[in-house]
Amino acid sequence: MIELRDVYKRLGSRQILAGMTLSVAKGMNFVLMGPSGSGKSVTLKHIIGILRPDQGSVTVDGQEVSTMDRGQLMTLRKRMGYLFQNGALINWLSVADNVALPLQEHARLPKSERDDRVQQVLKLVKLDHASAQFPPSISGGMKLRAGLARALVTNPEYVLYDEPNAGLDPIISRQIHELIAEVRDNLGVTGLIVTHSRACAVQCGDRIGILDQGKLGLQGTVDEMVHSDHPLARDFLGGGAD
Ligand SMILES: Nc1ncnc2c1ncn2[C@@H]1O[C@H](COP(=O)(O)OP(=O)(O)OP(=O)(O)O)[C@@H](O)[C@H]1O
Ligand SMILES: [Mg+2]
Incomplete structure (x- = not known):
């Protein structure tokens, strides 16, 4: 609460x-x-x-x-996840790397587990097809989904x-x-x-x-x-x- x-x-x-x-x-x-x-x-x-x-x-x-x-x-x-306005993604990182950011800050997970978790959460927001794309090339709705995936990645x-x-x-x-x-x-x-x-x-x-x-x-x-x-x-x- x-x-x-x-x-x-x-x-x-x-x-x-x-x-x-x-x-x-x-x-x-x-x-x-x-x-x-x-x-x-x-x-x-x-x-x-x-x-x-x-x-x-x-x-x-x-x-x-x-x-x-x-x-x-x-x-x-x-x-606690935080979804910023417009997703607040970093333009020079791929969608998957953006989503992985909180995991790097918080948990020393092995890379394979980290990748699995990122794919899992991208799938949840229906963005698994776009994991290699970069923010400037995706739509506003996709940016928000990516921001949501990033907010959810630490569970x-x-x-x-x-x-x-x-x-x-x-x-x-x-x-x-x-x-x-x-x-x-x-x-x-x-x-x-x-x-x-x-x-x-x-x-x-x-x-x-x-x-x-x-x-x-x-x-x-x-x-x-x-x-x-x-x-x-x-x-x-x-x-x-x-
Ligand atoms: N770090 C800060 N230093 C000084 N003033 C600030 C700071 N952060 C916010 N403010 C001021 O506090 C007020 C409230 O800001 P806040 O961002 O919470 O508004 P909001 O309700 O989220 O508005 P919006 O719907 O436009 O996003 C604003 O006048 C803003 O300029
Ligand atoms: Mg505000």
């Missing part, structure tokens, strides 16, 4: 998080929405310990992240998804959402998904929370949220939202 309790964080001259409280139960996908610049990515960065709160606590399975040392953070990051218990469908057409987006739902259902991965997309929230979320003025202004199950007439729910999930 991921828990933020009463987190405050100031960056530069702005108070970004102010009393942010959030909990993501095991085995579910929690969708975090909110305006641009409201602190969604900042929230994810607290969970993997890139940022530390000024005040409040951030725990994963009861362990406080904000006070972890380098070694403890490395151990935590083995258990994490948690995956943080930062805008997994940004810039993708509705058909490719839907495939990515299905994949995210499968990762939950078949691998038992707990997910925290940042998105602006109503379709993403509905297709792969269990709960939805909306960040407003530094904290969750509203949260509930997908069903509660899409039927809510709260102004925040209407803004982000209402008829006009995509």
Whole structure:
């Protein structure tokens, strides 16, 4: 379980998080929405310990992240995949080498086992045919799949998804959402998904929370949220939202 309790964080001259409280139960996908610049990515960065709160606590399975040392953070990051916007692949490494990166950082696996694991996870995201290609020559949807494979290669218990469908057409987006739902259902991965997309929230979320003025202004199950007439729910999930 991921828990933020009463987190405050100031960056530069702005108070970004102010009393942010959030909990993501095991085995579910929690969708975090909110305006641009409201602190969604900042929230994810607290969970993997890139940022530390000024005040409040951030725990994963009861362990406080904000006070972890380098070694403890490395151990935590083995258990937590991170899908960056647009996949954030390295252009001069092949798809397979990009996917293998976290294994080199974390585990001293023999090369043959490493290759097997990479192929396994590429197959899972239906990209095994493209393992030798380089990022500049593959489509946006394929980049995201490769990013997802990289997030999954260490067999994490948690995956943080930062805008997994940004810039993708509705058909490719839907495939990515299905994949995210499968990762939950078949691998038992707990997910925290940042998105602006109503379709993403509905297709792969269990709960939805909306960040407003530094904290969750509203949260509930997908069903509660899409039927809510709260102004925040209407803004982000209402008829006009995509
Ligand atoms: N390391 C940093 N130093 C200073 N300011 C930062 C830093 N990281 C983020 N910010 C600021 O914090 C605010 C929140 O950023 P964040 O990236 O979390 O927004 P977001 O909700 O993810 O927005 P978007 O939907 O556009 O991705 C922004 O104003 C951003 O400029
Ligand atoms: Mg962001």
